[in-house]
Each structure stands twice: as structure tokens, then as C-alpha cells.
Amino acid sequence: MVLAQQDGTPEQQPAQEEAPDQAEVTPAEVTPAEIAPGYATDEDLRQAAQDLFDVILPAAPPTDEVHAAQRDLGAMLFFDPRMSSSGLFSCQSCHNVGMGGVDALPTSVGHGWQKGPRNAPTVYNALFNGAQFWDGRAADLAEQAMGPVQAAVEMNNTPDQVVTTLESMKEYLDAFGEAFPDEAEPVSFANFATAIAEFEETLVTPGAGFDRWLTGDDAAMSDEQKRGLALFMDSGCAGCHNGVNFGGHDYYPFGVVERPGAEVLPEGDRGRFAVTETASDDYVFRAAPLRNVAITAPYFHSGAVWSLPEAVDIMANAQLGTELAEADIGAIVAFLHSLTGEQPRVEHPVLPARTEATPLPNPFDDIMEQSR
Amino acid sequence: MVLAQQDGTPEQQPAQEEAPDQAEVTPAEVTPAEIAPGYATDEDLRQAAQDLFDVILPAAPPTDEVHAAQRDLGAMLFFDPRMSSSGLFSCQSCHNVGMGGVDALPTSVGHGWQKGPRNAPTVYNALFNGAQFWDGRAADLAEQAMGPVQAAVEMNNTPDQVVTTLESMKEYLDAFGEAFPDEAEPVSFANFATAIAEFEETLVTPGAGFDRWLTGDDAAMSDEQKRGLALFMDSGCAGCHNGVNFGGHDYYPFGVVERPGAEVLPEGDRGRFAVTETASDDYVFRAAPLRNVAITAPYFHSGAVWSLPEAVDIMANAQLGTELAEADIGAIVAFLHSLTGEQPRVEHPVLPARTEATPLPNPFDDIMEQSR
Numbered sequence: 132m133v134l135a136q137q138d139g140t141p142e143q144q145p146a147q148e149e150a151p152d153q154a155e156v157t158p159a160e161v162t163p164a165e166i167a168p169g170y171a172t173d174e175d176l177r178q179a180a181q182d183l184f185d186v187i188l189p190a191a192p193p194t195d196e197v198h199a200a201q202r203d204l205g206a207m208l209f210f211d212p213r214m215s216s217s218g219l220f221s222c223q224s225c226h227n228v229g230m231g232g233v234d235a236l237p238t239s240v241g242h243g244w245q246k247g248p249r250n251a252p253t254v255y256n257a258l259f260n261g262a263q264f265w266d267g268r269a270a271d272l273a274e275q276a277m278g279p280v281q282a283a284v285e286m287n288n289t290p291d292q293v294v295t296t297l298e299s300m301k302e303y304l305d306a307f308g309e310a311f312p313d314e315a316e317p318v319s320f321a322n323f324a325t326a327i328a329e330f331e332e333t334l335v336t337p338g339a340g341f342d343r344w345l346t347g348d349d350a351a352m353s354d355e356q357k358r359g360l361a362l363f364m365d366s367g368c369a370g371c372h373n374g375v376n377f378g379g380h381d382y383y384p385f386g387v388v389e390r391p392g393a394e395v396l397p398e399g400d401r402g403r404f405a406v407t408e409t410a411s412d413d414y415v416f417r418a419a420p421l422r423n424v425a426i427t428a429p430y431f432h433s434g435a436v437w438s439l440p441e442a443v444d445i446m447a448n449a450q451l452g453t454e455l456a457e458a459d460i461g462a463i464v465a466f467l468h469s470l471t472g473e474q475p476r477v478e479h480p481v482l483p484a485r486t487e488a489t490p491l492p493n494p495f496d497d498i499m500e501q502s503r
Numbered sequence: 504m505v506l507a508q509q510d511g512t513p514e515q516q517p518a519q520e521e522a523p524d525q526a527e528v529t530p531a532e533v534t535p536a537e538i539a540p541g542y543a544t545d546e547d548l549r550q551a552a553q554d555l556f557d558v559i560l561p562a563a564p565p566t567d568e569v570h571a572a573q574r575d576l577g578a579m580l581f582f583d584p585r586m587s588s589s590g591l592f593s594c595q596s597c598h599n600v601g602m603g604g605v606d607a608l609p610t611s612v613g614h615g616w617q618k619g620p621r622n623a624p625t626v627y628n629a630l631f632n633g634a635q636f637w638d639g640r641a642a643d644l645a646e647q648a649m650g651p652v653q654a655a656v657e658m659n660n661t662p663d664q665v666v667t668t669l670e671s672m673k674e675y676l677d678a679f680g681e682a683f684p685d686e687a688e689p690v691s692f693a694n695f696a697t698a699i700a701e702f703e704e705t706l707v708t709p710g711a712g713f714d715r716w717l718t719g720d721d722a723a724m725s726d727e728q729k730r731g732l733a734l735f736m737d738s739g740c741a742g743c744h745n746g747v748n749f750g751g752h753d754y755y756p757f758g759v760v761e762r763p764g765a766e767v768l769p770e771g772d773r774g775r776f777a778v779t780e781t782a783s784d785d786y787v788f789r790a791a792p793l794r795n796v797a798i799t800a801p802y803f804h805s806g807a808v809w810s811l812p813e814a815v816d817i818m819a820n821a822q823l824g825t826e827l828a829e830a831d832i833g834a835i836v837a838f839l840h841s842l843t844g845e846q847p848r849v850e851h852p853v854l855p856a857r858t859e860a861t862p863l864p865n866p867f868d869d870i871m872e873q874s875r
Contacts, residue, residue, distance in 0.1 A: 484798035
């Protein structure tokens with residue numbers, strides 16, 4: 132459950148990422164005539180940015196007791212490794228609330244130490260994405276939540292087993308009853324997913340330097356960050372990476388101009404083509420949302436790139452056909468650091484104790500069968 | 504970090520385990536002449552119990568800023584999966600603060616999906632144990648913390664790699680500086696272990712039904728639980744399972760009277776013999792601490808038994824040479840439920856973002872080498 136302040140809104144705490152150097156944030160040093168090339172003042176730059184981007188607001192308090200109960204239940208489910216067949220993996224395993232909502236691995240480790248096919252996207256601000264997964268194959272957070280729990284390469288469980296597990300513990304029966312009070316059978320796989328989605332909707336990161344600047348605080352971004360923002364808009368990055376999440380909405384081929392090498396864009400993963408089976412969707416992916424990008428390495432669906440400057444360089448080449456100067460890459464990276472928001476403060480839920488009716492975890496048996 | 508109340512003591516919340524049925528806790532039903540066989544009143548039973556056991560007190564607030572800093576740092580380290588070579592495992596993986604301080608697996612899953620040799624003991628109240636691990640091979644929590652991080656079958660890391668990882672992130676450098684202010688090189692593997700131990704010392708579970716009863720609340724245990732307590736003391740269980748942790752201090756052969764079968768006591772694991780290389784330590788283990796035992800299945804160093812009544816039955820046979828009646832086992836199990844305390848409320852720490860100097864996680868490469 133997210134810690135609530137007295138007014139019922141979740142508390143946030145600063146990301147443990149270096150803040151922009153205060154020494155840099157000295158408006159006095161700025162030439163009043165030009166805050167960034169093409170923008171005479173902060174206000175000019177801000178107006179251009181306001182046309183493209185939105186700020187993240189703190190998560191609203193739950194609208195009623197039922198939604199509050201759904202959030203609390205969702206937190207329990209998000210953290211409960213018994214939702215996996217092995218008993219080892221929970222949502223938290225790959226979407227760590229202490230690490231920007233990711234696992235900081237190129238691709239995740241799943242059931243039986245299998246290597247996942249794509250980099251785990253952050254759960255933070257995921258509700259602002261137009262659809263979920265790198266290929267947008269899930270319409271919303273609840274649909275997304277049903278995926279990894281069933282994937283053989285991830286949590287390797289079944290909806291029936293999840294429901295049996297949940298029904299075996301009185302505290303879960305009670306929590307589902309409170310969260311879905313008007314339903315004859317409140318414990319269901321669909322409600323499992325709904326509750327997780329309700330919890331995930333609290334996982335937002337307001338208060339980023341960019342957001343504070345966009346709402347009027349000139350000192351919340353450094354000069355270099357402002358120059359980076361101008362470059363980000365004028366070079367074309369913002370053509371795909373826009374909106375509240377700086378991406379997460381529309382679909383584009385990876386390699387609009389020049390396809391990157393197989394290490395970054397493995398040939399076997401044709402992206403959205405697998406969802407739509409349409410030739411024009413070959414190697415098409417959802418534009419990655421860039422909120423908290425500075426604390427969610429590695430990058431791309433392949434997770435092949437650890438360096439943010441390198442990722443920017445690859446994007447400029449592949450998508451814009453542009454070779455950016457090192458100083459310009461540096462400015463864009465500085466700007467991207469301004470998208471790191473306050474990280475949610477999440478209390479680890481106390482989970483129900485198993486009962487005799489709870490299915491046993493099974494980390495090894497099926498693995499041994501496979502290797503026979 | 505543990506949530507602090509206004510007086511600086513950690514907050515606790517009730518374990519999500521069924522409380523003793525209030526209907527059972529009706530002193531009026533008790534025959535005033537005999538609260539349990541051999542004990543005329545609660546006070547008689549209490550005096551006998553006070554000679555053998557102690558209550559758990561809430562964790563004391565940190566004595567000074569340095570210790571507070573050590574606790575906060577320890578929480579970060581406890582939850583940081585980058586302390587493992589794969590980037591997947593942290594202390595929390597096997598000592599889940601939401602599940603009674605255990606992973607609820609027979610034996611843990613470790614690096615490369617290896618199967619651990621013994622059941623992961625609970626981290627809760629571990630500071631009250633005389634020594635750590637099933638064979639007591641670590642003298643204290645700090646020494647224990649150094650083990651799993653280096654074990655090839657667990658986190659598979661090295662002290663050097665841990666220190667390099669920690670030194671790569673400014674927030675860790677700062678946190679170690681605050682936690683160990685008088686040291687020339689605050690970031691060290693020894694201080695890593697010390698900080699984790701300081702955090703773990705806050706992980707205690709006061710307020711159990713037994714503790715409330717022992718300090719005078721007659722209604723805090725049911726009649727059956729009181730009868731179970733009397734049996735626990737008079738049958739001999741308390742001969743080994745005593746003190747504040749109901750065990751965790753002394754060493755005994757598993758099978759004092761009759762050695763259990765190989766499924767429960769695998770022949771390959773000779774217990775404390777491996778530590779002392781003394782014949783009399785063959786198949787000797789530390790008496791398991793029984794605090795929160797009802798929520799920390801499965802049982803024994805092998806984790807082979809999921810049922811608490813079955814575990815009690817095995818113990819009575821193996822250690823006491825007694826065949827307990829089913830009703831007596833039931834009473835002892837009811838009593839053991841009274842050892843479930845309030846579970847600590849732990850906020851998931853926000854962890855530092857990696858830098859270019861942070862060693863990359865390596866979940867697959869060495870595994871692939873091994874399988875070649």
C-alpha cells in the first residue's frame with residue numbers, strides 16, 4: 132500500500148538520483164535574450180513545451196472505500212511471490228518499486244532461470260501509456276497484469292492456480308470481498324488484475340524538474356537542460372516522445388531512417404508485427420515513455436544499451452537520420468535527467484500466511500522434467 | 504527503513520494470521536480450579552512459563568544519528584538485488600518482510616536456479632538467536648549477512664564486487680559516510696554487513712498473544728492454547744525451545760531418541776558436524792526458534808514438512824520418544840499460533856540509480872559457461 136499523507140494523497144520521496152547541480156541553476160548566468168537557440172526567454176521555451184507535454188500530478192486519493200480496498204489488495208498481489216508457480220517471482224521482481232519500477236536487467240530472469248525476450252518496462256506512470264508492453268498488445272494495466280503471471284518464461288502460473296491460491300487464505304477472501312463487494316464471486320483472475328491495476332495507478336512520479344519548470348519555476352532546470360529541451364523538440368525527438376509520458380502512445384518502426392545493428396534490434400523480434408500480423412508493423416514498437424529514463428537503464432526493448440548518451444545517439448541516427456554533436460547529446464541527456472520524478476513511498480504489505488489448502492510452490496519439479 | 508512512530512520506535516502491524524478465535528477466549532468457561540492440567544490458575548501457569556520464556560519488546564529507537572543512518576543504509580542494502588551477481592537476488596528474496604521473514608519454499612532458489620541446501624530461517628527476531636544459520640556457524644547477524652551474498656548457490660557475488668558496486672553510486676557513498684563517520688574508508692564489506700545487521704535488529708515481532716498473556720492479559724490466549732502451553736512445558740518441548748525465541752540457542756541431535764526418515768533428515772546434511780568436525784555433532788542442529796512458526800512453513804532444515812501438526816508429531820517422536828495424542832498435538836499447535844507477533848511495517852527503500860561505474864549484472868553468462 133502506498134503511504135498516505137493526512138490529506139489522503141500518497142507520499143512521494145525524491146528519487147535517489149543526483150539532482151541537477153544547483154550551481155548550474157543560476158538564471159543570472161542566462162543571457163536574457165536567448166534561453167536556448169530559437170527561444171528568447173524561459174516563457175518562449177515553456178509555451179513551445181506546453182504544446183507538446185504535460186505534467187504528472189500526484190496520484191489522487193481513492194474515490195471511495197471500495198477503490199481504497201482495491202488498491203490495498205493490489206499492493207498485496209503485486210508483492211506476493213506465491214502468484215508464480217515457483218513461489219519466487221512477483222510483479223515486484225521485474226518492476227521493483229525501489230529501482231524506478233524496473234529490474235535493471237537487459238531482459239528479465241524468469242521461471243527456471245529463463246531469459247526473458249524483452250526489457251521490462253517501468254511500472255511507474257504506466258497508466259499514462261496508450262497501451263502496455265513494448266508492442267502495445269495489452270490495452271490497459273489490468274490486461275497487462277494478466278500476461279507475465281501466465282507466461283512460461285516469467286511467472287509460469289495459470290489463472291486457476293492463482294484463484295485457488297487466493298481462495299486458500301482467509302485474508303485474501305476478505306480483501307477481495309471488500310474490494311469487489313457487489314460480486315457473487317469476488318475472487319477471480321479478472322479481479323486479481325483489476326486490483327493490481329488500481330495499485331499501479333498510484334505509482335506515479337510527480338515533481339520532476341521538468342514539471343516544476345513547466346509550471347513556472349525557471350530555476351528547476353539548468354541552462355544545459357533547457358538547451359537540451361529545445362534540441363529535443365527541434366531535432367524531432369518530440370515527434371514521437373511527447374505527451375505526459377514523453378512517449379508510450381504511438382507506434383513507429385525502430386529504424387525509420389536507418390535500422391540499428393542486430394545487437395540493439397535482434398532480428399528475431401519483429402515487434403508489433405506479432406500483434407497485428409501486418410507487414411507495415413514489422414519491427415514496429417511503441418515509442419518508449421521517457422519519464423525516469425535516467426534511472427531505468429538499460430535501454431530499448433532489447434535492453435542492449437546501458438549508456439543514456441549512447442541510446443540518444445542511436446535514436447538520432449536510426450529515427451531521425453541525424454548525427455548529433457557530442458555537446459548536443461550531452462544537453463539532451465541533461466534534459467532527460469529532468470524527467471526523473473519523486474519516487475512513490477511504498478510500504479511492503481504484510482501477506483497472508485498459507486494454509487493447508489494453499490497449492491505448494493513448485494520451483495524445481497517441472498524444470499527437472501524439462502531437462503530430462 | 505522501518506516506519507517510525509512519533510516517539511521513534513518502529514511501527515508494527517498485526518500479522519495477517521488468524522487471531523485466536525475470540526469465542527474461545529472466554530475466561531468464564533475456564534474451570535477456576537485448573538486452567539490446564541497441573542496448573543490451578545493462569546497465575547500458576549504464568550509463573551512456570553516466566554521461568555522459561557521471555558517476551559519480545561518493540562525495537563528500541565536508534566540510540567543516535569549514526570545508528571539511525573546505519574539502519575537506513577541497512578534497509579537499502581537488504582532490498583538491493585544488485586548485491587547479487589545476477590542482479591536478481593537480495594536479502595529480501597529469501598527473507599521476505601511480508602511473509603514472516605522467510606521465502607516459504609522448502610529450500611531457496613539461488614543463482615542460476617540452483618536449489619539451496621537448507622530452508623531459509625526467518626530474519627524476524629533473529630537477533631535473539633545465540634548464533635545464526637541452522638548449524639550456528641555465524642556468531643551474529645553481521646557474520647550471517649556475509650554468507651549468502653558470497654555463496655555460489657545463493658547470490659554468487661564477491662566482497663570486492665559488492666564494494667565496487669556500492670562505491671559506484673554517490674548515494675551509497677554518502678550513506679556509508681553518514682553511517683560510519685569516523686572511518687577512513689567507510690565503504691567496506693564489513694560495514695555492509697554491519698548496516699544490514701543494524702536494520703535486521705529492528706525486525707522484531709512484539710505483541711504476540713503469548714507475550715500479552717505472559718505479561719498479565721489472561722484473555723490473550725484461549726483455553727486450548729493454555730493447555731498447549733502446559734503440554735509444551737511438561738512434555739519436554741521447552742527443554743530445547745525456550746528463552747525469548749523459544750529456541751535458537753543450543754544445539755541438539757535431530758533424532759535424540761529416534762532419527763526421522765531421510766526425507767525429513769537427508770543423510771548428506773550432517774548439520775553442525777560440518778562446522779566443528781566433532782563426531783558428537785553429527786546431525787546436530789540449532790534448536791529452531793519458534794517465534795512466528797505458524798506463518799513460516801515449511802519446517803525443519805530440510806523444509807520437507809508443510810504441516811505444523813505433522814512437525815510437532817515428528818519432533819515428539821524424534822526428540823522426546825513420545826507419541827502425542829491428536830488432541831494434544833492440536834493444543835500444542837494452537838499454543839504455537841500464540842507466538843505469532845505483530846509484523847514490522849517496512850517501507851521499501853528507494854535505491855540509488857546505477858552509474859557508468861556500476862558493474863553490470865551478469866545473470867546468464869557464467870551459467871552458460873557452466874552448462875557448456
